[in-house]
Amino acid sequence: MLEVLPWHQSQWDQIQASIEKKRFAHAWLLTGPEGIGLEHFARQLAASLLCHAKTENQRPCGQCRACELLSVGNNPDIMFVEPEDTGKQIRVEQIRDMIDFIHLKSQYEHYKIAIISPAHSMNRSAANTLLKTLEEPPGDSLIILITERPSLLPVTIRSRCQRLDFQPDYSKNTLAWLAENIPEGTSPEYLLRFAGGAPLAAIELPENHHIEQLNDLLNDLLLITGQQRPPVEIAEKWNETGARNVFQWLLWLFGDMLRFKVNAPARLFYPSDAWETLKGLANQLDLDRLMRCYDLLLNNYGLALGQVSYTVQGLFEDFIILWQELSKSEDNT
Ligand SMILES: [Zn+2]
Known part of the structure; x- marks a missing residue:
């Protein structure tokens, strides 16, 4: 190129x-x-x-x-x-x-x-x-x-x-460029929103099944909330998928839950059932608790990709346990 x-x-x-x-x-x-x-x-x-x-x-x-x-x-x-x-x-x-x-x-x-x-x-x-x-x-x-x-x-x-x-970009020129570089019949707007405004990441989306990954992660969050699977099992699964990928997606999801709480438009594009799930998850927690989850994610993402090596699975478990605790205590109030 x-x-x-x-x-x-x-x-x-x-x-x-x-x-x-x-x-x-x-x-x-x-x-x-x-x-x-x-x-x-x-x-x-x-x-x-x-x-x-x-x-x-x-x-x-x-x-x-x-x-x-x-x-x-x-x-x-x-x-x-x-x-x-x-x-x-x-x-x-x-x-x-x-x-x-x-x-x-x-x-x-x-x-x-x-x-x-x-x-x-x-x-x-x-x-x-x-x-x-x-x-x-x-x-x-x-x-x-x-x-x-x-x-x-x-x-x-x-x-x-x-x-x-360099900032995320959703401009007309970028969308036109993207349209020429993705399979016919795929919507460039949709992919670019999914990729957070990073066009070269958007090109990778169809083959990498990231859209399935979004649904899968939302489902995992539901399983954690409902205590249907032990944290260690989910942490193991996320660890196999990869720290960069999973933390990035979780940050996007939690970022969008926070945006939903303050009536700001979501950053990613969600199919309607995924949007309902996300709203449901966001409604389980107040703004403070969501912020705590987001903070921990951000912190552990930094640790996972930083210069000192941490056990990524342990970093995932930290987050899963916090999310489980917070969504549980909210139920009881
Ligand atoms: Zn030359």
Whole structure:
């Protein structure tokens, strides 16, 4: 994909303007929800800087030597820094290699570019080592940090990067783009609402059966309330589905229960029976208790994906027991 995605256009223009005014920063921090395409944007920017024959709006040509090498993952002027295994940290040795790399001279008299993703997975010494380079970056270097969770990055790192935020997007252009990228007969509005305004996540929805997952989670919440299944069994099942997925969905569901309580429109789209279930669950608790559930979810989500390893199943159990307790005590009042 060499196009600038429609919901990236304003950020793209902002970067291009800074290059034109010769105020282009050596370090950029890209943040936004999962599925908004931060990595796509970073690659696009790198490609544009390395391309020998940019087309209109500074888009990479896709055909020159630099573009060709980039497309097969072989461009010597770009380096990707990622955890060696999913969920693991980025180690200090990786950052040291990256620093050596950006100090080398570019093969084609261009930028040396490093993309660190997800940046919040750097451990403390990796972040400290990076900090020194951010303070004195070499001439034609560019470091792009990508994270959905900028608050986990040390403030010293954040303050040395130019920040670009990407928001959920429901605009007409984005819907039109989505319509071209999903199977015929599927509603782009429906999918985009389900994906919380993250179009690349919306594309994944039909194959990943996320819609079934929503119903399944609502059903689990009902089972917990009715004490029909022990917490440990449900926690086990959620653990198998995956921490990121389940916590994200639970946060959306509880976020929408809170919105329902204050008469604000829901963030996700619900088929009518699912909406009735959600309202029923929300009605079991007052606003305070719902907030407590939401807080615990948010906290445990942070712990589950954070740098210290916790048992995810235990984090799910914490939440299940709280939800069960609170919905039970409300019944008794
Ligand atoms: Zn090119």
